[in-house]
Amino acid sequence: MKVFTKNEYSPLKSVLLGSVDNFAWPTDDEQFDKSIQQSDFGNFNYTVDNLVLEQARQDLNRLQEELDKRSIKVIRPSLQRDNWGYSARDILFTYGDKMIQSPTGYSSRAHESELYKELESVKIIEAPRPIDENDPMFDAANICKFNDHLLYLESSTGNRTGADWLQQTLDTEVIVWNGVYAFAHIDSTIASLNDDTIMVNAQRVRSDQIPLFLKDKKIIWVEQIIERSFAGFPFASSWIGMNVLSIDPETVIVDEIQTKLIKELQVNKFKVIALAMRQSRTLGGGFHCVTCDLERQP
Numbered sequence: 001m002k003v004f005t006k007n008e009y010s011p012l013k014s015v016l017l018g019s020v021d022n023f024a025w026p027t028d029d030e031q032f033d034k035s036i037q038q039s040d041f042g043n044f045n046y047t048v049d050n051l052v053l054e055q056a057r058q059d060l061n062r063l064q065e066e067l068d069k070r071s072i073k074v075i076r077p078s079l080q081r082d083n084w085g086y087s088a089r090d091i092l093f094t095y096g097d098k099m100i101q102s103p104t105g106y107s108s109r110a111h112e113s114e115l116y117k118e119l120e121s122v123k124i125i126e127a128p129r130p131i132d133e134n135d136p137m138f139d140a141a142n143i144c145k146f147n148d149h150l151l152y153l154e155s156s157t158g159n160r161t162g163a164d165w166l167q168q169t170l171d172t173e174v175i176v177w178n179g180v181y182a183f184a185h186i187d188s189t190i191a192s193l194n195d196d197t198i199m200v201n202a203q204r205v206r207s208d209q210i211p212l213f214l215k216d217k218k219i220i221w222v223e224q225i226i227e228r229s230f231a232g233f234p235f236a237s238s239w240i241g242m243n244v245l246s247i248d249p250e251t252v253i254v255d256e257i258q259t260k261l262i263k264e265l266q267v268n269k270f271k272v273i274a275l276a277m278r279q280s281r282t283l284g285g286g287f288h289c290v291t292c293d294l295e296r297q298p
Contacts, residue, residue, distance in 0.1 A: 001119070001122055003099050003122060003295060007146060008145050008191065008192040008288075009014050009193055009194050009248065009250070010296035010297050012247045013296060013297060014073035014075070014294040016088040017064055017075065018060065020283070021080075022082050023048060023082075024046075024048070025046045025048065026106070028108070030107070032108065035156070035277065036233075039234075044233045045233060047206045047264075055278045056119045056283055059275070059276050059278055059279070063287065068273060070247065073294075076116075076261070079192055086285055089187070089285075090104070092144060093296075095145060095150065095172070098170065099122055099168075100124070100125045100126075100169070100293075101127060102127055103129060104137070105137050127169075128272075134161065136159070136165035138152070138158035138166070138185040140173075140207070141184075141289065142185055142186055144187065144192055146192055146214070148172055149174075149213055149244035150170070151177055152175065152177060152205070153181065154177065154178040158296050165254055177209075181204045185244055187288045188242055189204050190238070193246055198214060198218070199219075201222070201242060202222055202223045210231070218268075224260065228255070230279075230281035233280070236280060237281075240259070240281055240285070243288045243289055247273075252273070254272050254275075256275075275287070
């Protein structure tokens with residue numbers, strides 16, 4: 001199987017897509033429990049409602065159908081064990097011809113590549129598991145790819161030591177972005193849509209916080225987002241609504257309820273595929289989160 005990616009928007013050729021089959025929140029993961037305790041939403045129920053899973057399954061399958069129509073190869077989890085691999089993006093990171101299993105703080109996700117039988121033929125760089133706070137730690141979803149630059153969000157799921165390890169491992173420039181959004185991942189804060197355009201969360205980022213190498217890009221500032229409902233407890237903020245997937249430099253998959261965002265993208269000459277992602281807040285993942293691009297056209 002070929003792996004090759006350098007950015008977030010070149011024509012997509014193959015992709016991992018998460019699943020809710022055998023979905024289960026972890027009950028013995030310290031980092032997971034810590035993330036729950038940081039929330040203000042009250043008690044967390046480790047049992048997932050069947051309706052939540054069924055709606056998520058339908059929406060993921062609909063996304064696969066859309067990708068299939070465009071001859072994009074889709075690989076789904078095949079290992080039959082409890083997992084929370086709904087968000088395929090979180091732990092596995094591709095750049096160039098390399099795939100990295102990141103040094104996530106979530107012990108229950110440390111070997112997520114095992115969910116995908118097709119990845120047995122891929123040489124995966126397994127980052128060292130973090131033992132304490134001084135060790136490298138990051139989720140793959142802390143990183144946004146910009147061809148010759150990687151923008152790395154320093155947050156509760158990614159430390160500075162993790163950025164240093166990534167810089168030593170990959171032949172590209174890793175730029176640490178801090179003081180912006182400290183809770184978790186980068187992909188509801190900034191998105192790279194093509195060579196010339198980025199989309200930025202205006203509630204989290206000031207203009208003077210845009211990294212220097214992106215200063216010449218056209219910026220679509222997202223001022224507001226439409227809140228998805230959630231079941232009991234949200235594992236993602238309302239800003240999961242700007243979590244989009246670019247399948248080529250002109251085409252973006254967006255949550256269908258984000259009508260204002262869709263219009264804004266269309267005004268900026270993007271083609272929009274509007275699909276449902278009804279449990280994105282409950283399960284913690286939008287269209288970018290639930291996919292991990294394996295190969296994009298060079």
